[in-house]
Amino acid sequence: MRTLRILLEKEFRQIFRDPAILRLIFIMPxxxxxxxxxxxxxxxxxxxxxxxxxxxxxxxxxxxxxxxxSTYFNLVIYTHSYNEAIRxxxxxxxxxxxxxxxxxxxxxxxxxxxxLFMALNAINGVKANLGGVYLRSIINDxxxxxxxxxxxxxxxxxxxxxxxxxxxxxxxxxxxxxxxVPGILVILVTLVGSFLAALNIVKEKEIGTIEQINVTPIRxxxxxxxxxxxxxxxxxxxxxxxxxxxxxxYGIIPAGSLLTVYLFAAVYLLAVLGLGLLISxxxxxxxxxxxxxxxxxxxxxxxxxxYTSIDxxxxxxxxxxxxxxxxxxxxxxRMVVLKGSNLYDIRYHLLIVSGFGVFLNSWAIIxxxxxx
Amino acid sequence: MEASVRAQNxxxxxxxxKTKVEALNDISxxxxxxxxxxxxxxxxxxxxxxxxxxxxxxxxxxxxxWVDGLKVVSQYREIxxxxxxxxxxxxxxxxxxxxxxxxxxxxxxxxxxxxxxxLVKDIYIQIEPFKKRRAGALSGGMKQKLALSCALIHKxxxxxxxxxxxxxxxxxxxEFWELLRNLQLQGITIVVSTPYMDEASLxxxxxxxxxxxxxxxxxxxxxxxxxxxxxxxxxxxxxxxxMNDLKADERVNTCYPFGQYHHITFKxxxxxxxxxxxxxxxxxHVDLTIQKTExxxxxxxxxxxxx
Numbered sequence: 118m119r120t121l122r123i124l125l126e127k128e129f130r131q132i133f134r135d136p137a138i139l140r141l142i143f144i145m146p147x148x149x150x151x152x153x154x155x156x157x158x159x160x161x162x163x164x165x166x167x168x169x170x171x172x173x174x175x176x177x178x179x180x181x182x183x184x185x186x187s188t189y190f191n192l193v194i195y196t197h198s199y200n201e202a203i204r205x206x207x208x209x210x211x212x213x214x215x216x217x218x219x220x221x222x223x224x225x226x227x228x229x230x231x232x233l234f235m236a237l238n239a240i241n242g243v244k245a246n247l248g249g250v251y252l253r254s255i256i257n258d259x260x261x262x263x264x265x266x267x268x269x270x271x272x273x274x275x276x277x278x279x280x281x282x283x284x285x286x287x288x289x290x291x292x293x294x295x296x297x298v299p300g301i302l303v304i305l306v307t308l309v310g311s312f313l314a315a316l317n318i319v320k321e322k323e324i325g326t327i328e329q330i331n332v333t334p335i336r337x338x339x340x341x342x343x344x345x346x347x348x349x350x351x352x353x354x355x356x357x358x359x360x361x362x363x364x365x366x367y368g369i370i371p372a373g374s375l376l377t378v379y380l381f382a383a384v385y386l387l388a389v390l391g392l393g394l395l396i397s398x399x400x401x402x403x404x405x406x407x408x409x410x411x412x413x414x415x416x417x418x419x420x421x422x423x424y425t426s427i428d429x430x431x432x433x434x435x436x437x438x439x440x441x442x443x444x445x446x447x448x449x450x451r452m453v454v455l456k457g458s459n460l461y462d463i464r465y466h467l468l469i470v471s472g473f474g475v476f477l478n479s480w481a482i483i484x485x486x487x488x489x
Numbered sequence: 490m491e492a493s494v495r496a497q498n499x500x501x502x503x504x505x506x507k508t509k510v511e512a513l514n515d516i517s518x519x520x521x522x523x524x525x526x527x528x529x530x531x532x533x534x535x536x537x538x539x540x541x542x543x544x545x546x547x548x549x550x551x552x553x554x555w556v557d558g559l560k561v562v563s564q565y566r567e568i569x570x571x572x573x574x575x576x577x578x579x580x581x582x583x584x585x586x587x588x589x590x591x592x593x594x595x596x597x598x599x600x601x602x603x604x605x606x607x608l609v610k611d612i613y614i615q616i617e618p619f620k621k622r623r624a625g626a627l628s629g630g631m632k633q634k635l636a637l638s639c640a641l642i643h644k645x646x647x648x649x650x651x652x653x654x655x656x657x658x659x660x661x662x663x664e665f666w667e668l669l670r671n672l673q674l675q676g677i678t679i680v681v682s683t684p685y686m687d688e689a690s691l692x693x694x695x696x697x698x699x700x701x702x703x704x705x706x707x708x709x710x711x712x713x714x715x716x717x718x719x720x721x722x723x724x725x726x727x728x729x730x731x732m733n734d735l736k737a738d739e740r741v742n743t744c745y746p747f748g749q750y751h752h753i754t755f756k757x758x759x760x761x762x763x764x765x766x767x768x769x770x771x772x773x774h775v776d777l778t779i780q781k782t783e784x785x786x787x788x789x790x791x792x793x794x795x796x
Contacts (some may be wrong), residue, residue, distance in 0.1 A: 123596040127585065134584050325580035329639070332544050332574045333597040335565065 120335060124343030132347060140489075141313070146305045146355050150362050159248040164352040167194035167202035167211035174222035180259050184215070189251045203236070210438040211244040212238045213248045225263065269284065287372075287455045296365050299450035300423040302359040307443055309419060310361050310386045312410040314393035322397075345390045352386040353379065371456030378450065381463060385446045385470050391477030392442075398484040417443040440475045491558050492519035493647055493678040494526075494543060499552035501538055512538040514701040515551070520680055522757040525584040525673045527692030529786065532785070534698040537577060540651045542682070543572040557646050570598070571643035580749075581631045583625030586633035587616055587635055590624055591642060598643030605644045611671055612638050630661030637668065646674065650681040654688065666691050697790055704793040709786060716784035716792060718742065722750035725774040734772050740765065747792060752788055753779075753789040 185192040193204045205211040225231040239245040275476035321327040363369040400406040421443035436445045445466045452458035501513040512535045520526040528536045541547040545565035554561045594628045654662045696706040725731045735744040742754040
């Protein structure tokens with residue numbers, strides 16, 4: 118016990134003496150949490166639209182007004198020439214072109230039917246797709262208004278009408294940050310838990326201090342615990358800072374119990390610490406450990422459901438995500454923070470992550486040798 | 490009396506790419522209790538590998554080794570409590586202070602600085618003024634002293650020092666050897682390696698190592714006594730030309746630079762030194778001196794290497 122205590126004492130002393138690590142642990146997460154969720158936003162706004170109005174009627178003006186009043190669209194070009202609008206697209210000034218053909222109003226009134234033409238710049242697929250959807254819904258709305266305008270209501274609706282009204286559960290305002298912040302927090306905890314720990318152990322190898330440690334009677338498990346415990350504590354510390362920031366800056370108050378979050382994080386950190394330890398046993402220099410970490414981090418982020426929905430991945434990729442511990446924590450964070458899930462709801466996640474912990478740690482301990 | 494350190498037919502090889510490098514090739518020797526034993530040899534002779542085997546950091550391919558009567562493979566746990574090891578590279582925590590390093594290693598051995606203060610006193614006094622300084626900010630000589638203190642903190646019965654004086658200035662080197670002498674007086678067996686031949690004479694016994702083999706093992710005077718030929722030292726105004734001329738002469742056996750002289754041995758036993766002098770004078774050497782000299786360990790090493 119005395120040995121473990123001095124090891125922990127030494128480790129914390131070194132960590133708090135290294136300004137670079139302190140910055141990495143405390144300042145980086147704050148910046149990431151404050152900047153990333155605002156920047157990484159899937160909502161498409163500010164779609165530049167070019168309207169080719171060849172009708173110049175009151176209806177075409179109404180439609181134009183309706184579109185430019187929407188927060189999603191910026192009316193950048195208003196013209197009567199289709200070619201001019203397309204040139205605007207070519208110059209990257211406009212994303213969407215809406216053509217209102219001549220005698221739009223006349224046809225609408227006389228024939229009860231009129232056509233509009235929509236052209237989308239699909240270089241950015243998401244923007245084109247969403248732009249089209251938004252525009253269509255505005256036009257539909259407009260259509261409804263027009264009908265309301267000049268239809269005399271019969272006693273009964275000639276056509277049966279189904280109205281759909283929806284409610285967004287757990288995130289009623291569809292606030293994207295509510296979705297991102299818990300996920301980014303998971304990535305930060307993973308960084309501290311696995312990669313900082315790996316780098317720390319490899320540093321001892323690189324500088325040669327491990328040599329001096331290895332000739333002492335210190336036991337393998339003491340040394341490993343002496344390395345894991347500090348980063349376990351730091352990981353929970355980063356989580357606490359992150360939750361606090363989420364509350365202050367984004368108003369995210371976990372719907373579920375904080376205790377559930379911490380319990381899961383405690384187990385999860387054991388798993389990622391095992392990963393860090395494993396990396397350290399396979400590398401000799403900090404550079405090697407760093408490169409492996411970079412590679413793994415990319416995989417963790419892209420196959421962890423942070424940005425991309427796992428459900429929309431191909432089947433094989435979904436199987437991959439099952440071997441990614443980050444996936445489970447992100448899911449649990451979102452479940453507990455947004456939905457208020459309790460321990461019983463996340464029992465399988467907890468079980469799987471414990472499995473990761475046992476597996477990774479055993480592998481690392483078997484692979485860690487005090488002598489060659 | 491049982492040997493303090495013993496090696497018996499030790500082999501160790503490393504795989505370097507496709508070629509196999511024999512780092513240790515049938516090494517056997519014994520070091521007695523309380524002895525100051527030197528392993529002398531150039532870089533790559535296998536000194537560090539041998540140390541790593543004795544300090545239980547590495548396992549030999551073949552052969553046995555004992556430290557304090559304990560087998561290095563099976564009783565390594567006990568050995569780790571009894572040996573002090575100072576690796577060739579400074580391997581203490583640079584971001585901890587002198588004091589923190591000492592108390593850290595003391596605690597790992599379940600002891601305190603105060604408990605074994607007598608042993609490290611001489612050394613510790615010299616670094617005490619800097620005890621609040623981080624180890625990384627110490628000078629080379631001070632780092633060595635700190636490392637030695639840390640290796641001694643648990644009162645080891647055997648001390649392994651891997652090239653403790655490499656990269657240390659001449660004054661610090663001398664001080665360091667004096668410290669080793671004092672430690673020896675306290676009954677600690679010391680095994681020290683060095684690439685510097687001049688330090689060999691400061692040991693009780695030395696083993697000359699080269700390419701994984703022990704060339705000779707004896708007391709320093711015993712080794713120099715074995716030098717079979719008469720050694721001459723020569724100098725002139727043009728040392729480079731002198732070397733070339735001597736090497737070109739068929740009567741000359743070996744010739745190599747040694748400090749400000751060239752050391753020469755001849756093939757025959759009774760060489761007419763006058764005729765050599767005459768030959769050199771004819772080649773235009775002035776201020777020529779050739780005189781007999783006592784062989785040093787280095788001369789013996791050169792001779793053994795050429796055999």
